[in-house]
Amino acid sequence: MVRLITHNLLACHAKGCTTNNFPLQFKDVSIELREAELNPDFIKGFLPRIEWKALVDAARQLGDTTLPSEMPEMVDDEFLKNLHHVLLEMHVEEGAMICPNCSHVYAISNGIPNMLLAEHEIA
Amino acid sequence: MYSQYLCQFAQVHEQFRIPELMSVSELHGFNIELPDDMDVTRPFMILGLESDEHARILTQRCILVKSICEFYARGKTYEELHMQTRADPSKWARYVENTSFKMKVTAYNHSIPQTRARDVVEDFSYMGMLGKIDMIQPEITFVCYEEYVDKHGTTREKHEGDGEFREVFFGRLIDEGSARRLVKSFDVKKRKYYGNTSMEAEISLLMANQTLASPGMLIYDPFVGTGSMAYTTAHFGALFFGSDIDGRQMRGKAESPGIIRAAAQYGVDKRIIDLCTFDVTQNPWRCGEMFDAIVTDPPYGIRAGAKRLGRKARPSGAPPRTVAPRSESRPDDQPYIPPTKPYELSALATDLILLSRYLLRHNGRLVFFLPTVTDEYEEVDVQTMLCEGMEVVANSLQDFGSWGRRLITIRKTSSEKYAPPTFEPEGRRLELEKADVASKHVPAHKDFRMKYFKKFNKEDYVA
């Protein structure tokens, strides 16, 4: 699946790759939209964890432009719905995520990203 | 103000009963008063609760609760029981005039012959119930429970020893437990996807209750395997995230991942946020304090090997290894499988707690199984792996004879930010020293795999 909430939480963790290792860049992705139940408390509680720019950029790259560039100070229903949609309803099924720093390619197949490192990449 | 309630437990998992009650009451924000002379091995217990409503919350959520009654009386004999019942008619007087009722007489570890059951009912006639007896849909049900000691393993006639009960209890039924049904609904054998590491349904449900799973929570299993705890925590409304070093465990053979297929069967596939393949000791989490609970059955080297990326230490003088070529974009079911090295259990347990301290939010819970050697286990074993900011809430043994596994529930009591663990011996040592635990103590779960294969024969492994 790789929902955007997940994408927002994963950084490259290859040996020595500690700066500019987030967000991973999507490449050759196929996307599916699937409805999910809205839980406003969950979304609000999660807000402080989000790296906002990374989320907005990823959403825009995948064709959703509903989120403002700056995290708004006031959280209204409209915004919650849009944020819910971006975080939980956009699924990347196939493709890859690439580290902007070391170019490691993390493949996604049938919705499961392979974040496993090869031998020479572990600390 | 507490009133007394009579709780009847299912005849299993004794040590899990109280932790479950306490978790469910914490989740719903009420208190339970436990009896001073508490004996968890007995199937009946008098609990102090503030309302019938709280009793119903327990019967609807606790897997191990069979029923809860408003408590009227108990006795070693029926004389005692009747004396107490008569002494306090205020409890039942309001039902005398005009309430349809039935009376149930049953026993634990015994079956009462019908003729005597009828006599028992007769003996309550002093209550003077005027309402009609309704066996199908009574407004209230009185219950009389006789508790017999377990005669398991002995042969006897069906009604032998009738009347020789240990104690008898009497009360008004509030509710029969409805959560026990879930044990059947989550039966592993009826699941669309499972494997030889799948956790039995009842235990997965008990684990979910220990996490306080509820809507709006985010729960993580870092050794998710075939996802047994994903289904039960999601059933209670939580969102779930799973990862495993072996993608095939989560995926199975079909195109769509096995865990998602099984979750769909329970109507909770949308609550599985994502599944990821990675070694938890080389994890890609960008930040900490994300999860409300971590629930897991870590690998302890018997069925599912405890392993992590890397190679075993080589003898000195051995030629250097050639390094694998740079990995290209590769799904995890393709041939390249990185080499792994063993992961000793006590190191893994300490790492899991340190990782949880990093990944959990304040007051979040870690719920996990720790296998241990029955004869060698000591209370302090669990303390040897605790670090600062984490506190044991519950510790329940599931006994398999020479070994057993303990379901440990730990709460992150600290609101501080912590660094991720190093997953190396030096890092562990520093943390345990800080926590000032008995770091010289060697816990019984150390080298569990080796001990298991030596059949827990101490002479074979103690130098």
Ligand SMILES: C[S@@+](CC[C@H](N)C(=O)[O-])C[C@H]1O[C@@H](n2cnc3c(N)ncnc32)[C@H](O)[C@@H]1O
């Ligand atoms: C006891 S099984 C968990 C079973 C799971 N509860 C289920 O319902 O199937 C342990 C799992 O841990 C995985 N594992 C072992 N070492 C690991 C590591 N270093 N990182 C992540 N997963 C690991 C194994 O692949 C296995 O699936």
Ligand SMILES: [Zn+2]
């Ligand atoms: Zn990188």
